[in-house]
Amino acid sequence: MTPGSSKWLSGKGKAIAPYVFILPPLAYLAVFMFWPLARQMWLSLTDTRLTNPNGGSFVGLENYQWLFDDPEFYTTLNVTVLYAAVTVVLGVALGTISALAINRPFPGRPLARAIMLFGWAVPNVAASLIWLWMYNERSGVFNDMLASLGLDRVSWLTSTHMAFSSIVAVTVWQVAPFVMLVVLAALQSVPDEVREAARVDGADALSVFRAVTLPHILPSLQLVSLLVAVWSIRRFDIIYLLTGGGPIGSTSTLVVKIRQTAFESHELGVASAYGAIGLILALLVAFVHFVTDRRRQKWMAQ
Amino acid sequence: MPELTFKNLSKSFGSHVVIDAFNATIEDGEFLVLLGPSGCGKSTLLRMIAGLSEITSGELLFDGDRANDWHPRQRGVAFVFQSYALYPHMTVRANIAFPLVMDAFKKWYHLPIVNAVARRRLMKSPDIAARTENIARQLELDSLLDRRPASLSGGQRQRVALARALVRNPSLYLLDEPLSNLDAKLRTQMRSEISALHHKVGKTFVYVTHDQVEAMTMATRIIVMNKGEVQQIDTPEGIYNNPANTFVARFVGAPPMNLVPVTRKGRRLATSNAQAWNHDGELPDGERLIFGVRPEKLQFLAWGQGRMPAQVAVVERLGAETVIGCRLVSDEHGGTTNLVENDLVFVRISGNPRTKINEQCSLDYHAEDVVWFDAHTQTRIPVRAAAPALV
16 A cells, blocks of 8 residues: 555545445435335325326325225235245246256256256247247147147136236246256355265265255245245236236236236326335335344354 | 275276275274375275265275275264364254264155154154263263354364264264364364273274374374375384385474485495495495484584584474474585585474574484485385384
């Protein structure tokens, strides 16, 4: 360090420096996130309509009152929570299993990993269009296969009892590779010596996994579950492109509903209220993650 | 209680040979130390005994039975790792009890839910709980039983690792540099504790280290290895007094044995810097020799009183004793020419003499304290009368 540089960072400069560095991202977030968020919160308390975006007047909690009286709102909430839960469970399970399968070196591993990452690397819109074709009732791959097996054609995306599962399948296909990447990284940091110690102590492969590997990758599993859950709560493209929320609202999550309310019913106020509910849901998930994470750290340090 | 036999045991990774044709027998109840510099294959050997590394060729026999393909748990061994390898999310109690729980574990306990219940049940079973607490008391861990490894000090973790190895009462203990992560004081303490433990349990210990002090103080027998090859198998005294070659002579002892290349002409020995003196004892045949003598066997004398004129270069005062590093000088050239290798000859004397650097001095020795090596093969040449310890 030259005397000049230490002088530069002395006294007041040193005290101000951290704030100087924090300011640009803070300003960025304020303009592009906090301000729109605050405005949305405000909108949810007004009767603004899309036809006159600046003409709304304050109505208090009327929009929320209207939501809670509407049975469709509960369907939407149900679909959202169920969609998030199922994609987390299936996506994380599938991703973890593929990571375990690919963790040990074998001939052709790089190729296998590249293929398994495919679903994650393809842009969502492209992936949705590919699946749209495969699900097509007349000429899609799936129905073609069913027909060649002599089975009836299935309305993958247009029947109320199949649409949800079809959407979940695409989502899991898209999310599992990401889970695999994260879990793979965690698996590769499991210390070999601890695994070997368990083997010498008489543990078989399953016990080694349960006693050593699983606890080691658990924080990563939890983090990736949080990410997948939050992504599912705010996922729009796949659902909108495949079903648009239909049939009869069976795949209509909060985000799809926001678009419908805002741009088809022109109810900006109600749409904002939907948005607020979605935000609360995502924050709730993050909160659960935060609390369990803290508890585990405390528990480990005992 | 197995007797371990190695028959031409080899290990290679691809084309890289780590251990080449290792032959030895480890008897029951021995404290055998595998000593060598890092990368000499001693840890690999230990891992092959434990069943953690595959044997490339040759045979490993447990009491005469071929054990090459036995699963680690079949071998009934305990392993203490250099990093301790404790289970970080388990309490000290669960760590120590783990081998016992695994012994009592049945295949169907793997079912979900059953697993958690079974493990809790096993942990609380009177036998396992009693054995765990008993071992913990022996190693003074009883106050730490409900803590986790993250909150323990290095020495405490070391103890937990030992307890986990001891609890199953195996017949063979394998220790892979267990003290190298401890500070010097704790290391000395744990060294004597492990020795005491060996006396108490009376089982076979195989201990890997690169620290010759650990080897000398703990072992009943030492195998010195270098580059995957056995250099010498002997008791600590045998290794110290009669090293098989110059590698062993240099590796064991601190400071190591003084080795001076000399040329013999009749009874006269000449170093490469033209210093020469007459040797009074038995001499091996051959012209080019290496003259070896332990630092404590050399006499540190005033100038002109000993056969080897020298100059003090280093003085290390250790309190009870002093190690003096000298350069042999040639009086024929006015005492200025250094030894070609520029190696210092170390003398260890008791007390704390007033010796200054660059002081003129001389060294002398008794003929029976000298060990001779062949300058070409680097192996020791036995001399009948010169080394009574041999007989």
